[in-house]
Amino acid sequence: MKAQAQQVVYFNDFEANSFPTNGYTGSPTTHPYISSSSWTNSSNTNFTDEVGYNNSVGMGLNLNGSFSYFLTLTIAPGYEIQIDAYNFWREKNQANAGWEMKINGNSVDSGDTQPDGDFISTTPKLANPPLPPFSGTVTIEIKINGNGNGLYIIDDFSLYAVITPECPEAVSFPDKTLCEGNAWTIAIENPAVGSTFQWQVNVGGFGTWTNLSNDFNYSGVDTAILQIQDIPTNFNNNLYRCVITKTACATVETIPVALTVIPLPQTPNINYN
Structure with a gap:
């Protein structure tokens, strides 16, 4: 099979903010076959407008204990997404905190968060183990493991994937x-x-x-x-x-x-x- 080009199918820098709210969409850059996207959180708490990467706007939650960010994507009917990689910037302003990412319940990554803030990787980080293709609704969870009170901020969230038809199509070629x-x-x-x-x-x-x-x-x-x-x-x-x-x-x-x-x-x- 031909190697398919990895591309950014979702990117949100949270600059088009409408905080405070729980149920944030903003103005992300998305693939044409992503029908909708929305951010929510497990505490049903309003997100806040915070200083993110390079003094830009980030999306914050000020909570105690463990909580989760959720990004929900809707894939257009007849198509499926295979997520290859991801990246995002994060910061915890008091002490550090662990994070874990799951995609449709599949655990793909985890790490720590430092008070000075940085990206989880200098390049797009590959999902490990590789994920199967998904259709319909896709839920990305970023769980923050509680370590006392403190403001947690994420910014510049990106997903890298290919989106293809669920079933083969009758294509044509020039003679x-x-x-x-x-x-x-x-x-x-x-x-x-x-x-x-x-x-x-x-x-x-x-x-x-x-x-x-x-x-x-x-x-x-x-x-x-x-x-x-x-x-x-x-x-x-x-x-x-x-x-x-x-x-x-x-x-x-x-x-x-x-x-x-x-x-x-x-x-x-x-x-x-």
Whole structure:
């Protein structure tokens, strides 16, 4: 399968604040297939406007004992999210406090919080262990382990993920014209997570579809990326498609794509008298 680009699907710097409230949305940067997002907390207490990262606005809670921040995301129908990594800035103004992150009940990380405030990592921190894809409602919990009274602040919260269709889709590709001996790559972009692939050929554009096998000319026949190399002239007019399957989804075939192969010009024989 093609490696999918990790991207920021949710970022909130809490600058568009509307504190005090419990049920904060603000103006986060979100992926188009995240339908809604909201912050709440376990104590049903109003968040407060505090000094966050680099003297910007952060979201604070001033509580005693253990409590949790909750970020609830709604994923658009027909799509699922696979969260790869995350990062956020945090500060505890009196002593230190531990934190633990859970995503839909899966414990992914934990650490300490110092009074001077910093990010949990200098780069996006990978979820460990890796998370399965989620659809519908996704809840991210940041639990603060109580250590007496004190103000806890978070800022610049980011999630890194890929959002793909829950089930495979019938994609199409532009037809291709190449000179003999060249190479061609056909790639299915952002396929549904958990899909399996089988590329097929219809030789000459007529007859039956046949499963491809990896050989001198073909590689990646059971992945999202088919590579055809050192293309001979007898591949002219071939049609290609991919059969995509996934548990609990209908089998999908990509729209056939045609290959035209132009023979290389022949070197004429030159006779010298």
